[in-house]
Amino acid sequence: MAYSVSIMSTHTLSKYSFLNSARGWLIPVGLLLVWEVMSRQSAENAYAFASIEQIYHGLVEILSTGELQQGIAASLQRAFLGLLIGGFLGFSIGAVMAQWRVADVLIGPLYHMLRQVPLMGLVPLFSLWLGNGDPSKLVVVCLSAFYPLVLATYESLHQVESKYKEVGDVLKLSRTKTFIKILLPAALPNIFTGISFALAFAWLATIGSEILFSAGAGLGNIMMNAQAASRMDILIILTALIGLLGFLMNYLINKVGQYLFRWRNLR
Amino acid sequence: MSSLNTVLSFKRDAALKEESTDSSLAGSQQRVRPGSGEFQQPVKPLAPVTLEIKNVEKSYQLSGERLQVLAGINLDIRAGEFISIVGASGCGKSTLLRLVAGLDGQYGGDIVYQGSRITGTDLDRGIVFQEHRLFPWLTVEANILLAFSATDVPKAERRARVQAQIKLVGLSGFEKAYPHQISGGMSQRVAIARALVLRPQLLLLDEPFAALDALTRLKLQQELQRLWEHEGLTTILVTHDVEEAVFLGDRVVVMESHPGRIKRIVPVDLPRPRVRSTLEFQRIKDDVLTDFV
């Protein structure tokens, strides 16, 4: 009791938080200044270190041609489509494995065997099988969402405490009913954690596959084109944008999770 | 010197109170006067006061508001005395103990231990917490040895003293065990051994048996009493178990909350080892319990 109070008191003590935040700004601003100075040093440097002015012009440029908007739309669409397909398959297989022993014994080892290959290592294979276009990218993104969700579903369903399962026995519910009414709701918060991971992985796989498969639209493709043209300004914009979009998606899905599972007593 | 007077005056107050209850013939309220009745025991000469708690208060800032946890605490503790502090959750009894331990140096008033005001921890004051707080990556032996880190006791002597202490708390054979391999009661014994191995003058116990099951608790209370008599050290026990407080304490300090303060002090003049089933024991316990129910 006293312990928790004293923790809170240190929070209110932080009346110097404005100082802290000023400190936090110091390094980014400093880096920015160094960057800017470097970009003005020589023509060679201007190529590696795009000045803030250049970055602004680059942003205006890709915005006005509509390239950026198209790229964002293509990448987001790919990520969510992959999450939807791969996630659904992953959930189904995970649930089947958790429910039927035979499926567990048969699918489990195969799943763990195939999962060992890093996704990006599969790129050359898919490129030979499906070409360098959208189908290959989609398969990679689907797989990236599929793997974590199989595991999350399987684990979460297994974790449901047996006392909840016993309620199903006592009420003489059928197997399907026990699953829908008891197991699934109890496991859902953890499965959702798996979904939020799958989303993060899907976003990574989207950008990665767009960088590695040359054909088609998407933020990764714009980046590779910019790299070929040595356009550091556009690369910086896109890299920051990818980080920002990833952060926003993660933030949003966590908020959704908090709202959906507000009945759950955390800690 | 003034502190001694306080104790004496307190003694007088207590005596007066006893007389008044005697005359009112309220049987259940009656307490045994020292050296009277069948519980004959030699009257100990008063030991010097070793710890003075004077006008102590403590408050926290809680989201801008001041929360008073302790107010006007006055208590003098004599060397070799066993003091039990009982109170409901949130009455500040643990906070008071932490102040005495020196874990928190920010407080109002004075806590004077052997002539100097307490501002930080000291190896002379051992503390045992409610959770055993053993380090899971150290064996029983290494956990106790860790206590010597800040001392210049030679290595060989450290080992010998750890061995002796382990034996004293009855854990011989478990020296190399990790905390997860022994039971909660055993872990708490290790924690007591860790506190005692430095031979502190003052032992502070913060609800040390609260997390244990009832049977283990009884056993450890017995053992604590034995250890206390063996070592003869001044002990402050914080607990919410009235029976435990009466069983172990020379005096039981009853605290009440909002803000935490001392309600009254009940002397327990029963000979040791104490027997819980005796009428006198039950009377004192019932008396203290009236403060809570």
Added chain:
Amino acid sequence: MSIGIRVALGINQADPKFRRRSRLRLAAFISPIAFLLLWAWVAKIELFSPQLLVSPLEVLQTFHELLDSGELWEHLSVSFSRLGIGFSIGASSGLLFGIVMALSKRVEGFFSPVFQALRQVPSIALIPIFILLFGIDEIFKIAIVTKAAFFTVALASYEATKGISRNYFEVSQAYKLPTYTLYTKIVIPAILPPVLTGLRIAFSRSWTILVAAELLAADSGLGHMMQMGREVFRIDIVMVGVVLTGLIGFGIDRLFKWGEANLIPWRTA
């Protein structure tokens, strides 16, 4: 272990049913063997053109050829040295940075915002910028591996150090532990298990990013070997690469797992 970490690591904590009974343990081989047989059969009847699918035996044969010619060793040793250098630089600096940032309010104030912002950028999205900055030589590949390892390990050790129970510090305070003892006996053992987990995640990320970087821009390495196979339509070489990346990732992951089990004889309740 939280479900998140388990998903990230791919750890099954729920005991798979086949592990519980020795009779069923053999059953664990049913599906991988069936998979291989199916693969061999499909390749044999040439359901797909041999340019798209070769049988497992042919993959094994190619593996032997590559091994005998010494080509494979060359690629492997190049990949391993990149991984080793990048990972050790990234992981050790990340470890130090994470601990210091967690213990010093000042360092945290200065660096935490930059760290948290940069952390959001996936390593793979940095590949194009790194190519522009460092060219396509060794430095680029080592830098990208270092980046991947640094941020993962820094975050793990930062959170582990922040998560050390306040109780431990209170006990240290009560026994007036000297700073050196505090670090060697309390802080380091306390963060060891989560940091090892972090190293494990960091390793698998480093390996993936290295393979990706080698696919994109390299003249040697396992990724480059696969890329060459892809360009000359040698599916067998590509498949040797796929199987090997999987095996190597798996093997080193097991090594970390072994370390976790053997370096840590205690258990935190």
